[in-house]
Amino acid sequence: MDFSFGAEDERLRAHAAAWLTEHLTGPYADAVGLGGPGSEHEGVAVRRAWERELGAGGWIGQGWDVPDGAYGQRRLSLTGQVVWAEEYAALRAPGRVGHIGENLLAPTLIAYGSREQRERHLPGIARGEELWCQGYSEPDAGSDLAGIRTAAVRDPADGLYRVTGQKVWTSLAQDADWCFVLARTEAGSRRHHGLSFLLVRMDQPGRVEVRPIRQMSGTSEFNEVFLDGAVAAEVVGGEGDGWTVAMGLLALERGVSTLVQQIGFAAELSRVIEAHAAGGPGDPVLRMRLVRQWAELRTMRWNALRTLGAEGGPGAPSVAKLLWGGWHRRLGELAVEVRGAAASAGPALWARETPYELGLDEEQRLFLFTRADTIYGGSDEIQRNIIAERVLGLPKEPR
Numbered sequence: 001m002d003f004s005f006g007a008e009d010e011r012l013r014a015h016a017a018a019w020l021t022e023h024l025t026g027p028y029a030d031a032v033g034l035g036g037p038g039s040e041h042e043g044v045a046v047r048r049a050w051e052r053e054l055g056a057g058g059w060i061g062q063g064w065d066v067p068d069g070a071y072g073q074r075r076l077s078l079t080g081q082v083v084w085a086e087e088y089a090a091l092r093a094p095g096r097v098g099h100i101g102e103n104l105l106a107p108t109l110i111a112y113g114s115r116e117q118r119e120r121h122l123p124g125i126a127r128g129e130e131l132w133c134q135g136y137s138e139p140d141a142g143s144d145l146a147g148i149r150t151a152a153v154r155d156p157a158d159g160l161y162r163v164t165g166q167k168v169w170t171s172l173a174q175d176a177d178w179c180f181v182l183a184r185t186e187a188g189s190r191r192h193h194g195l196s197f198l199l200v201r202m203d204q205p206g207r208v209e210v211r212p213i214r215q216m217s218g219t220s221e222f223n224e225v226f227l228d229g230a231v232a233a234e235v236v237g238g239e240g241d242g243w244t245v246a247m248g249l250l251a252l253e254r255g256v257s258t259l260v261q262q263i264g265f266a267a268e269l270s271r272v273i274e275a276h277a278a279g280g281p282g283d284p285v286l287r288m289r290l291v292r293q294w295a296e297l298r299t300m301r302w303n304a305l306r307t308l309g310a311e312g313g314p315g316a317p318s319v320a321k322l323l324w325g326g327w328h329r330r331l332g333e334l335a336v337e338v339r340g341a342a343a344s345a346g347p348a349l350w351a352r353e354t355p356y357e358l359g360l361d362e363e364q365r366l367f368l369f370t371r372a373d374t375i376y377g378g379s380d381e382i383q384r385n386i387i388a389e390r391v392l393g394l395p396k397e398p399r
Helices: 007-023 026-031 044-056 078-090 099-112 115-126 242-250 256-278 284-308 316-343 362-372 380-391
Strands: 132-135 151-154 161-167 178-184 195-201 208-212 223-236
Touching: 007 078, 026 044, 078 256, 099 115, 099 132, 099 178, 099 223, 099 242, 132 223, 151 178, 161 178, 161 195, 178 223, 178 242, 195 242, 256 284, 256 316, 256 362, 284 316, 316 362, 316 380
Parallel strands: 132 178
Antiparallel strands: 151 161, 161 223, 178 195, 195 223, 208 223
């Protein structure tokens, strides 16, 4: 395949780089490099303001399947979206706080929502003003999403749903304005039957409670969300069709964002390689493993570009998740191996109780956070099952 970009893409690249350079000034200059997985606690206020700056520039919703400018956004081709994403990552622009709304909820509303729902929510997302989180996983239903127990009962008097249950591993819930929640609306239903996709406001004191989960790296971007009669007025795709909508959303979860992620991976790998080079020739086996990491990252990039085109198959998202999850975890291991004994933490490091004050350096945080890469977003075991059953046609596991 030809993985090069055309002249129009290169013009866009120059324009994107110029716009970002011009706007990453003033208060946003200090936000460069802040945020992202493992660091979502950093500069939340300025990153929310940056989200609005992106919206004013028309950079949110580039890939939405709507007319150009329908919600103030510029419509870019697939390669154009990749170009923007690469320039954004290369200049270390602030980690996005609106990506769940832009890349998951908005395309889902476009595909399954009503005209009223699109008109109500897409403008706020496009302006960077409406932030979302995802209410899927539960304590007893993580990768096995069909096992959820959160229930929603529709009140015939006012037509509103009252949602009760617990969600867990909810990214950015502490900062979100809304949550899309998968809940069981048919009493006694099992597995993927009787589920609905509801839109729930987070600002419901006494009915919605968010409890941050402190990770071993010291950060708390994941949360528990407790719903106690939380009110939901909107159901997407119709009552009982939640499984179809939820699966449609998950199919959108890995795309151009995978390429953005790889830019960050490349920067992390470069730091590890530089640290190794600073120590002299070192262990030849370690050098070989670093070369392998570099080669695998290049291969992942080509695979992601191929997948975005016509050659991507139904198992492509699962393949991508398997590739990057294992790769990133191995990079975390390499980061501390290159450092050697200096990467070991003394007792004082673990004595602090205040969140975000563990005193970890970049390599230590990378190592600790990447322990979860093969679990969150769908564990490796679940991804392999998806590939085996839906792509290779192998028999399903007995239940």
